[in-house]
Amino acid sequence: MSQTDNNQTLLSEYGKYMLPVLNFRDIVLVRGQGSYVWDANGNRYLDLNSGQFCAVLGHSDPGVSRRMLEISQTLQDTDTSTLTEAVLRAARKIHDCAPEMNGRIIFLSTGAEAVECCLKYAKHIKEKAGVISFDKAYHGLTHGSAAYSMSRDRIRPTVDHSYVTPAPLAHVDDEAETDRCIEAFRQTVDDRKQDIAAAIFEPIISGGGFFFPPRRYFQAIRKICDDNGIFLVFDECQTGFGRTGSWFYYQQLGCVPDFVVSAKAMGLGYPVSCVIANGNTIPHAKFAMEYFSSHQNESYAGALVSHLIDEIETxxxxxxxxxxxxxxxxxxxxxxxxxxxxxxxxxxxxxxxxDLSAPPRLDSKQAGDLFCRLAQQNGLLIQHCNLGRTIRLLPNYAATREDFDFFGAQLKATLAMFQATLDQTL
Ligand SMILES: Cc1ncc(COP(=O)(O)O)c(C=O)c1O
Known part of the structure; x- marks a missing residue:
């Protein structure tokens, strides 16, 4: 008896109503619990992306639904110039998690929006337009954030005054490479000193290929920024709120930035981001820059952030x-x-x-796509980055050793299938 393929039925009936901006997966998810999600055919998958790195307490966390219900039953939305108790308390909690920053906080919705707000603020205070970012950076898809990202070449028209500096890419500290990258940054600053307001970095370069520039690099950059009156911005959209084992990754680098931008984990699956401005280094004149958008400082953002911080602590x-x-x-x-x-x-x-060491004859993007498709057949949801060369795993914070044992077994099965497919086709 043939079984109905609910995934295919849903996709063929309704998929045509979606804007085809991506190659969507061939499954439709219907529910999630903890580290796992289920598709419309009842197949279970271990979600090693925690959503898009956001659902960090796992799927269907009861505390998240309780907080969202409370907010929806009390005060869902206020006019932008009115603050709520939920927002004020959450700002204080973030301040306390990042004591080195003595932070002043604004809550926004997406990472890209927070990057935009932060750089606008930095440019406004410095009265300069220039921003330096890594060649391998990813800061979002809005016009400005994309201009400071790897996809900069596709921004039309380009954003003027954006400058690129090479990222140290060695997986173990390669002194010569780190020195070369520090000098390249210094040169960019020397050449355009009068123009540069800020330098923005992912302290762990994720989408560009999972690189960890050494502490020494960032400490040197901090010094160059200080010497030249440039704001140092860390984009902690992925690294913030506990993912790397500290509240923020800058705390492991011995380098305190002027701004931290964060997103993803802090919203627990809902759109929440923030800018934390360093209260010790940034002048906070009242209305230094007016900023007024529909979803800034929303109550639900405050409630979710407080919930996450409480859970991380307890x-x-x-x-x-x-x-x-x-x-x-x-x-x-x-x-x-x-x-x-x-x-x-x-x-x-x-x-x-x-890294996935596919044979050079195979295009890396095709290899990465194939690998992730086979992983899905083996019950794993994983993603590649760096044009298919790198497989990244950002599981939820409650994932267990049993989950990782399951992952290990299914990864081996996937590798065997990948090898067999390569043998057949190449
Ligand atoms: C480091 C970093 N910055 C910014 C962003 C943009 O965040 P969003 O997609 O929420 O706009 C992302 C998203 O992946 C990111 O990883």
């Missing part, structure tokens, strides 16, 4: 993320030792990755 999730990240990385190391397809496993807390 469940010791910073320690847990370090420990479970180490467990996941050890698993990747063991698999890399056995398989020539897996190389350079690396990670910090629950931000892990490895």
């Amino acid at each position: 469940r010791d999730l910073l320690d847990q993320n370090r420990a479970s990240g180490a467990y996941l990385l050890a698993k990747l190391n063991a698999i890399a030792a056995e398989s020539s397809l897996v190389s350079a496993p690396r990670g910090k807390g629950l931000m892990c990755a490895f």
Whole structure:
């Protein structure tokens, strides 16, 4: 008896109403619980992306639904110039998680929006237009944030006064490369000193290929920024709110920025982002810059952020993320030792990755797509980045060792299928 394929039925009936901006997966998800999600045919998948790195307490966390219900039954939306108790309390909590920043906070909706707001503020205060960013950066898809990202070449018209500096890409600190990148940054600043308001960096370069520039690099950049009156901005959209085992990753770098931008985890699956301005280094004249948008400082943002911070504290999730990240990385190391397809496993807390060593004859994007498709057939939702060369894993903070054992077994099965497909087709 043939079984109805509900995924295909839904996609063929309704998929045509979606703007085709992506190659969507061939499954339709209908529910999630903890680390797992289910498709319309009842198949279960381990979600190693925690949504899009956002649902960090796992799917259907009861605390998240309780907080959202409370907000929807009390005060859902206010005019932009009115603050709510939920927002004020959450700002105080963020301030306390980042004591080095003595932060002043604005809540927004997406990472790109927070990047825009932050750089606008930085340019406004400095009365300069220039921004420097990494060649391999990703800061979002709005006109400005994309202009400071890898996709800058596709921005039409380009955003003037945007400058690029090379990122150190060695997986172990390569002194010569780090020095070369520091000098390149210094040169960019020297050449355009009068024009530059800010330098923005992902402290862990994620989409560009999972690189971890060394502490020494950022400390040198901090000094150059200080010497030249340039704001240093860390884009912690992915690294913020506990993912790497500290509240913010700058806390592991010995380098305090002038602005932190964050998003993703803090909204627990809902659109919440923020800018944290350093209260010690940034002048906070009243109305330094007016900013007024529909979803800024929303109550639900405050409620969700407070919930996340409370959960991280009461469940010791910073320690847990370090420990479970180490467990996941050890698993990747063991698999890399056995398989020539897996190389350079690396990670910090629950931000892990490895490179896929597909044969050079195969286009890396096609190889990455194929690998992720096979992983899905084996019950894993994973993503590639760096044009298919790198597989990144950003599981939820409550993922267990059993989840990672399941991942390890299914990754091996996926590698075997990948190898068999390569053998057949090449
Ligand atoms: C480091 C970084 N910055 C900014 C963004 C943009 O965030 P959003 O997609 O919420 O606009 C992302 C999203 O992936 C990101 O990873």
